[in-house]
Amino acid sequence: MIKNNIKKVGRGxxxxxxxxxxxxxxxxxxxxxxxxxxxxxxxxxxxxxxxHSKGQKKxxxxxxxxxxxxxxxSEALMDFIEGYEDWIDETVYIERVSSQxxxxxxxxxRFIKKEKDNTIQLExxxxxxxxxxxxxxxxxxxxxxxxxxxxxxxxxDEYINNINNFFNNFSxxxxxxxxxxxxxxxxxxxxxxxxxCTEVANYLxxxxxxxxxxxxxxxxxxxxxxxxxxxxxxxxxxEGELIxxxxxxxxxxxxxxxxxxxTKCYESIPxxxxxxxxxxxxxxxxxxxxTEMRLHNAESKITNSLKxxxxxxxxxHNAWQTRINF
Numbered sequence: 001m002i003k004n005n006i007k008k009v010g011r012g013x014x015x016x017x018x019x020x021x022x023x024x025x026x027x028x029x030x031x032x033x034x035x036x037x038x039x040x041x042x043x044x045x046x047x048x049x050x051x052h053s054k055g056q057k058k059x060x061x062x063x064x065x066x067x068x069x070x071x072x073x074s075e076a077l078m079d080f081i082e083g084y085e086d087w088i089d090e091t092v093y094i095e096r097v098s099s100q101x102x103x104x105x106x107x108x109x110r111f112i113k114k115e116k117d118n119t120i121q122l123e124x125x126x127x128x129x130x131x132x133x134x135x136x137x138x139x140x141x142x143x144x145x146x147x148x149x150x151x152x153x154x155x156x157d158e159y160i161n162n163i164n165n166f167f168n169n170f171s172x173x174x175x176x177x178x179x180x181x182x183x184x185x186x187x188x189x190x191x192x193x194x195x196x197c198t199e200v201a202n203y204l205x206x207x208x209x210x211x212x213x214x215x216x217x218x219x220x221x222x223x224x225x226x227x228x229x230x231x232x233x234x235x236x237x238x239e240g241e242l243i244x245x246x247x248x249x250x251x252x253x254x255x256x257x258x259x260x261x262x263t264k265c266y267e268s269i270p271x272x273x274x275x276x277x278x279x280x281x282x283x284x285x286x287x288x289x290x291t292e293m294r295l296h297n298a299e300s301k302i303t304n305s306l307k308x309x310x311x312x313x314x315x316x317h318n319a320w321q322t323r324i325n326f
Contacts (some may be wrong), residue, residue, distance in 0.1 A: 020130070022058045023062070023130040023131065025055055025059075026059040026061075026062055027074070027128050028055060029051055029055030030070045030071060030074040031126070032047065032094055032109060033074070034077075034078045035094040035111070039090065040090040041088065041091075041093060042090075043094055044093055046096075050098075069235075073237070073326050075326070076242050077126070077242060077244070080233075080322070081111070081124075084254040085111065085124050085253075087113065091113060092111050092112065092113050093111070094109065094110075095110060097109060097110055097125065105228060106136075106225055106226035107125030107126060107230050108127055109125070110123055111124050111125075124229075124253050126233055127233070128233055129232065129235065131236060131238070133234055133311055134309045134311055136224045136310040137307055137309055138310065139305055139306065140196065140305070140307075140308065141167070141306070142163055142304055143305075146159075147203070147207060151207055151220055152215065152216065152219040153212050153215075153219075156203070156206065158203070163199060166199065170191070170192065170304075171304060174302050180301060181301055182302060188297075189278060192297075193278060194270065194278035196295060197278055197281050197295055201281045202268075209265070213265070214263050217261070217263065217285060218261045221285075229251075229252040229253045231253065232244070235326075241323055241324070241325055241326070242325075243321060244324065245315070245319060245320070245321040248320070255320055257318045257320060259287075259318070261287065261289075262285030262286050262287050263287070264285060264286040265283065266284040266286065267282065268281070268282075268283050270282075271292065279295050280294050289316065290314025293308040293310045294309045
């Protein structure tokens with residue numbers, strides 16, 4: 001068993017992304033700890049090493065009240081798992097899922113039961129979210145073919161040419177005006193976000209209406225939420241509430257109706273934020289699926305690479321979920 005050596009350490013974090021990452025790793029760590037305590041399940045060496053080298057340190061960087069919240073939320077999740085996945089016992093492994101680049105596995109931890117020959121007999125994975133509900137943080141740049149990466153089909157020449165021309169012109173503009181940081185742009189939305197969101201929305205609209213449209217839509221949803229059945233556990237610490245959703249496509253988890261992937265795209269448009277600036281792409285499909293992708297610069301210095309934070313703002317009406325107070 002991994003011992004939970006809790007220390008009180010001040011926050012000392014200077015930016016939101018670092019803070020969010022610390023909370024995310026801490027939530028993973030505490031769920032591994034609580035799974036080990038609850039079920040006495042085995043922990044692979046690689047996961048033990050991560051817990052000692054990173055997970056514990058991230059958890060110790062939290063304030064005392066935050067640690068207590070993490071403990072309560074993790075215990076609530078283990079209550080749920082114990083009730084719906086009754087095959088989990090001391091013969092089961094709990095491990096951290098370390099996905100490689102390009103992987104469609106969105107799970108953060110998983111329980112696995114192995115056969116004698118070490119093949120997997122049963123498994124259930126969980127995507128853990130701490131105060132956020134983003135499903136993907138994908139990049140856009142002239143070096144990334146979003147068609148191939150997101151949809152499984154190479155993007156058309158119109159998109160490739162337009163994106164390359166845009167970034168070339170943007171780089172030239174910044175050089176002419178001696179602009180080195182994104183915050184130095186007079187109107188970042190008009191100069192950067194709106195044209196890129198418009199280009200992406202137009203391309204996706206063409207792709208989903210094309211001959212490979214149905215497969216492209218299915219691949220897109222799979223790209224966002226993974227190729228395996230899983231539970232998504234979103235802890236909203238401000239409200240003290242844990243929202244658990246079942247993403248069940250292959251009947252491989254303990255609860256939830258089977259979900260249908262989209263076959264039609266109703267809308268692919270650039271969208272304004274609450275401040276009135278266009279910095280989003282909104283997509284509406286049949287079978288209840290809706291996504292919103294918010295574009296932002298991930299770095300402070302000017303670079304030809306930006307990032308989308310993508311959320312599911314609509315899911316099938318028969319998608320199972322429960323809310324648990326902690």
